[in-house]
Amino acid sequence: MRRRLWLWLVPAIAVVAVAGVVIAVVVADGRNGQAVAAAQPTSTPSLSIPIATSDWKPGGPRLQALRTGVVRAGPDGCPYLTPGDPRSTGRTPLVWPAGFTARYGADGKVEVLAPDGTVAVREGDRLSVGGGLLPQREPKPCTSGASDAFVIMDDLVR
Structure with missing residues (x-):
């Protein structure tokens, strides 16, 4: 039973982690306090x-x-x-x-x-x-x- 749980749990955690990276995060742009969507990683202009x-x-x-x-x-x-x-x-x-x-x-x-x-x-x-x-x-x-x-x-x- 434990082995089946791990077979489902590991892929589920991976999917949640990937989804967290893909979802756009709302950040403050620092110039006027308005929020903007950061749809790309911060390393990409x-x-x-x-x-x-x-x-x-x-x-x-x-x-x-x-x-x-x-x-x-x-x-x-x-x-x-x-x-x-x-x-x-x-x-x-x-x-x-x-x-x-x-x-x-x-x-x-x-x-x-x-x-x-x-x-x-x-x-x-x-x-x-x-x-x-x-x-x-x-x-x-x-x-x-x-x-x-x-x-x-x-x-x-x-």
Whole structure:
């Protein structure tokens, strides 16, 4: 009788363990206190973030104004640039070069990816880039309705 019990118990425990791994766990995202579903293991980056991009590509004509600060992310995950002082409330919306994308990394921080898929910049990184502050004639993702945004016209290499 005991042997039959073990024959049923071991596979049942295995099924429960596998189901526990597969079921999505609700976690707090740490930015705005809202819960999000973590459907993938934490070692796999997930959840893409729509960002504003331009048609500018490396090697093209560029504006050369320098903008320096720390990359932060809003509650919606949109990356923006702040002055180095963490007490400052100033934020500059960014328009990234053609082909750039953004996502949440495995640690929950926002990562901006170059067209080849490499991480160009992460939330919390210091960033110094060339480009220009240009008026936004039409709404773009992650510009929060700002009338101006800094259009990056620089090779972003880590």
